[in-house]
Every structure is written in C-alpha cells, then in structure tokens.
Amino acid sequence: MKAMLTTLHKGPRLVSNTGWQFCNSGLISPQGNKNSTRETSQQQQWYCSLIKNQELFQNKNRFSENKDQLRCYPRLYSSIIECCHKHGGKQFRLISRNIRPSVRAPTRFMGVLSDPENKGKKQVGINFDTIGSWNNRISMPILIKESIQTGKLIPQIPLEKIGTASLLGRRNRNEDRYAIKKLSSEYLYFGIFDGHNGDLASEYLQSCMSDSLSFWLSREPDESVVLRQSFIDLNNSLARHLTLYWLDDEQFSAGSTATVCVLQHSTELTIGHVGDTRALLCRGGKAIALTQDHNPDNIGERKRIQARGGVITPNSLGTPKVNGNLSMTRCIGNLPLKKYGVTEHPEIKTKKLDHGRDAFLALVSDGVSFVLSDQEVVDITCSCTNPQEAASRVTDQALQFGSEDNATCVIIPLGAWGKYSTDTGTIQYSFGRTFVPLRDS
Template identity: 45%
Template sequence: MSAACLVRLARCSGPYVGRSGLLQTALVPVPLQQDSHLQFTVFKRQLYSPSEQRHSNTRFDPDSSGRPTTWDSFGIWDNRIDEPILLPPSIRYGKPIPKVSLSKVGCASLIGQRKENEDRFQVSQMTDNILYFAVFDGHGGPEAADFCEKYMEKFIKDLVAEESNLELVLTKAFLEVDKALAKHLHFSPNVPGMNAGTTATVALLRDSIELVVGSVGDSRAMLCRKGKALKLTVDHTPERKDEKERIKKAGGFITWNSLGQPNVNGRLAMTRSIGDFDLKNMGVIAEPETKRISLHHVHDAFLALTTDGVNFIMNSQEICNIINQCNDPKEAAQRISEQALQYGSEDNSTIIVVPFSAWGKHKSSDTSFSFSRSFVSSGRWA
C-alpha cells in the first residue's frame, strides 16, 4: 500500500483504523488495484482450532481457480489476531502496522521444585509508543530480581526521554540499575543477599515494529518467524570462548561441577549478571548484549521471553513448535511452563508470549528434541 493511500486514510480516521476500513480503502480505484474486474464476497468471521484449516474472511477468485487471494496478497497478513492499524507509524514506514495489545500477551511463572520462586517478569505500556517486556531470574535470593522488577522500567523510561537509540538506552539502563542495586544493598545492612544476582532480558517494542532486546545471563528472547525460531539473545556462560577469555583476563577462573557445567570461580554459571558484586572484580559484568530487529508482520508470529527453567529443558525450536499449536498466547505460556516441569525441570519456569500479526498462520509439524533434557538443571550454584 502506498504512503499516499495511508495519508488519505489518516485524514478520514483517527490514529487507529480497523482492517475492514483498510480493505475498503485498498479496493477503491487507486494504483494498488490492478484488475478492475475482481469480484469478491465477504464471509462472516469464524473461530478456528489449531488443527483446522483457516481461510481469509475475504475471498477473491477472479480466475475460478478456487485459490483465494488473502491479506498477504496485499502485503499485509492473515491470522486470528484482529487488531487495529496504527496510522502514524504506518504512514512513517509506508506499510500497514497493526497495534500490539498488552491484553493479548500471555505470561506464566511456576515455582517448580524450588523452595521459592525467584523469577520475576513484567509487561507494561512504558510510553505512548513503546511497550516494555522483561524477565528476571534471581539467584542467591530474590533481592536482585525484585530490585530490577521495581526499577528497571523507570531507568529505561528516564533514558528514553533523552536518547532515541534504544540499544544505547538498554545498555545504560542495565549498568545504572546495577550501580543502584549496589548502593541499595550497601546502605541496607539488614537486607540479606549481598551476593544475590539476577539475569535480565528486556525487550522494547516501539511503534509495533522496532524490536530491541538487551540481555545479561541465560534468560532468552526468541522470535518466531515463518514458523522457525530466531534467537535474539546468546547465553552468557563460561562455555563461550570470548566470555571465558574475558573472565580469565579479569583474574577469574572457571571450574566444572559434577554435571560438567562450567562456573565462574566455582560459584556462578553465567559470566554477566546484575548483582553478584563479589564477582565483579573477576569479570562478571552487567553490560548487556543488545539486538535490534524490524518486525515483518506478515511472517512474525510471536516473541517469547523465557528463563532457564524453560531453556535448559526445551530448545528454541521446540518452544516455537509448542506455542504454534496453541489457540492463544495465554494458553501457550501456561502450556510451556507446565511442559518444562513435566520434562524434568527443577527450576522456576517463566515465559512471556507476545503475539504478532502472523499468530496462528505457520503451523510447525516437525519435531525437535532437546539434548539438554537428558540432564536436570542444577541452577547457577555449584
């Protein structure tokens, strides 16, 4: 759809427009329409189960082939998530961009076999055009995860007001939160957990199209594109050659526990985290690795943020396949967290599932086995 057509639509609508309004605008005699003899019939929208074949609610069959022309023929989407179109971003980017609603996001967190749940997660509308998603997996106590849950969004929001580069915003926010946590623990001598730490995986979605992720530790972010898992984060573990060399250069050392898992100074199974201040001089840093990606709403089905209680027992493609079998993100989040425990995870299992416009479009039929399921996750402490 041309930007001129979107501008024309904006003059007649508010900041949002439904798909029916977009379709009617797209079908008037404008340059986008090539065949003037197209005939169409509008069918009533229905609900479908994951196993049923879905059809577009609008059918074009000019050559009597029986093959419908769907929304994708217009370069848009065809799914079961019916969201309004954001006009200002659509005009800015020159293509229809649907609104991503927090009400459809699925979240789940189970305690597993642990004495307490040290996982934390958060979903919010941070600014008018930025959504905030985060998971924190605490260790050595919940103090660090609690602090991040309470203050990370505030630090990011303050930085966004001055800096437009979201990757730079996340980097500064992680480092500032780490410093603030150190001060908090130092001036709160009665607070336990001086050596507590946490992973942090944060995703910012601006204008429903610009996705930026920052991460420390082994919590993950994954995008499902065309039914395939696209990893947006890489675990910070001593198994990574670059991370191991950085730890050794800082004066730290690597040991292996009885399950063959490497640990920094025999204690921590990750090389980056927020907190863990006794290991800061040994190379454990709070600086995140960041990634920026533009969503393709025709192909992108969902974003998933997971903690290691899920990751150590299920690989990314397996998570992607299971979610693709679910009717909605809330069901998907619950099923993944429960599945991890059934597979033998002893850790807290937490997941956030954010649906995009290709939700329900790509069905995964292939199976994917996670080798890590042969082991029971032992946590971060040797």
C-alpha cells in the same frame, strides 16, 4: 492506449491477478448478457474494454511497445499475459460470445477463504502480505500514523493479549520475575529476570527497570544507549542498596539475569541481555534466537573472566562455573564476582519486525530453555489458540520434561499470530528425557 491506461488507474481494485477470471466466467461483459442480472459499472467496462482490445493481442509489435507502459501496473500486466497464454490470444472472442470456459471460480465466491501461505491447517481468513496486511486470529487495532508513514499496516500490540506463566518447579521459592508495560505512546517494554541467591535482585529489576528506561528515553534517541545506561544505572543502585543494608547477609551476593525488549512503533525491536534468559522470534514458523547465553562455555566470555583473574571450574555435574559459584558470566548484582569480570554490561541487538511473517516474540527463563529447544518452544506456541494458553503450555511442558528450576514464559503476539498453526499440541514424551542433570545458578 495511454488514455485507456489513465482511465484504468481510477479503478485499482479491478486490477488483480484474478481479474481475467471475472471476464472468462461471464460475470462481467461489456456486450451485456441477457441471462445475467449483473450490471457492469463504468470502471468494469473500462477494464473489459482493455482486455478485449483485439488490436492489443493481434498486433504483436504494438503489444511489445506497450509493455513498458503496462509494467507500471504489474498486476494488470500479469493478468493480460495470463489471458494470452491460457487462451492463445483469443480473449476477445471468448468475451463477445459470452462463452464460459471451465475456469475454477475464485475461492472468495464460494464463501470459503483460506490462507495459501499457511504452513499448517487451513483457517478462515486470507493473508495479503503483498499489500502490507496480515492474517491474525487476534483482533489488533492499527497504528494509523505509522501505517501511513511506512505504507504498510502496522498493528498495535494489545498488552491484555500477552500471555504469561511462571511456575515454581521443584524450588523452595520462585525467583523469576517478568514485566510488561507501556512506557509511552511510542514504546512498549517487556522484560524477564531470573534471580539467584534469592529474589532480591530480580524483584528490584522488575520494579525499577521501567522507570530507568523512561528516564533515558526522554534524554537519548538511541535505544541501544538507553538500554546500556539503564543496565549500568540499576546495577550501581542495587550495589549501593546491598552495601548499605545487606553487607553482612547472604543476600549481599544476590544477582539476576535480565532480558529487556524495547519496542518502538510496533516494528523497531531493541534487546538488552545479560545471563541465560532468552528472547525468541517466530518468523515463518521457525525460531530465531535473539539472544545468546552468557556462560563460561563461550570462548569470549571465558577469556574475559580469566583475564580479570577469575577461574572457571566445573561442579560435580560438569557445569562450568565462575570461581565455582556462578554459572553465568554476565548479570546484574553478584557484587563479590564483579572484580573477576562478571559484568553488567548488556549485549545489545536490534531487529525490525515484519508483521506479515512474525507470529510472536517469546521470553523464557533457563528453567524452560534447559529442557526445551528454541524450535520446540515455537512449535508448542504455534499449536495454541491464544498467547495465554501458549505460555502455560510451554511452562507445563518444561516441568514434564524434568526441569528442576523455576519456569517462566512470556508470549507477545505479533501480526502473523496463528498463521503457522500446527495440529499437535505437545511434544512426544520421552522417558529418558526426564533424566536431565540438576543445574544450580
């Protein structure tokens, strides 16, 4: 028995949950089938010789003693148990007589493949999450070194496949900015910035954030420290620029939100966030919020502002604002409000991606999140065939529902892109939903 198990280890591809169906259907027979043109390999004969081992099923004591050995091969063990339960331990007679019971053939022999874990409609391809692979509608190269180290297939996210869209809305100019860049062979960088009091701050962050991240990544191994230092440095350099060149101009009070993601080896995601732009992760077809809006409604944020002498007052629409001016409690820039507790220090969060379950990462500005919930953004994206279509549809839907602000969306596809596809491409229109209050920054 030990020798037989050792021999089986040489042919791991035969050890599968459907291996017993090969024997039952007569596709493999150690006895030989005169009516069959299939020839069995030596490994297939070894596998069938174990399945038809009469003593293994008849002698209950020996079978119990060998359970521990068989559990080293979990798929093989489950195959034998399934054979024993379905055929009453008479697998030997089924094979030797070449009897073909009415067992449904595996779908791969029919030429039709479907994903049993797919939440939406059936599609071509099959997902093997149990062995570390994924089902994806987008062709992604594999990171060989990282896959070997982790024991799972790790895809390399192609930057050209990332979808982006930014619409003006009902504003005079678009103050939203986004950035996508490969910092090194290990790191990718995604960012979204929503400027207020002009686009000077958001434009500055779009241009300089990648350089600051690269600088600190070369000196600091902790990505959380890298993001924190980058936010502080950029705020200080922006303050110097505004003080030197825009002191007597309305642009002196310019500021911007920032949601910055640093992705290492396509699996380790670190997010730095200030303001009300958002990062969302689609896992299992459900939305996971990776950021929390920094506004005066948050008790912790409100206490910090009030402790520094700031005042939270609502505007005519009931939106709370810091000193009646700013609707967020953290941002880069906005120098006149720094002494009242409006800080540039980001909130940091880390997340390990699972490409077998994670379909995409979405970055959206408040022009989108103000009228669409996180789950609605996920549902719209899941209905699209590619990330570019998804980004455009999300922003279009935001304007349809009455968003007055600039609407920007960035969709980064991950390993399970397309796995949770839905049939509906849009959310049901509601006339009353368009009556949303205007919100100023």
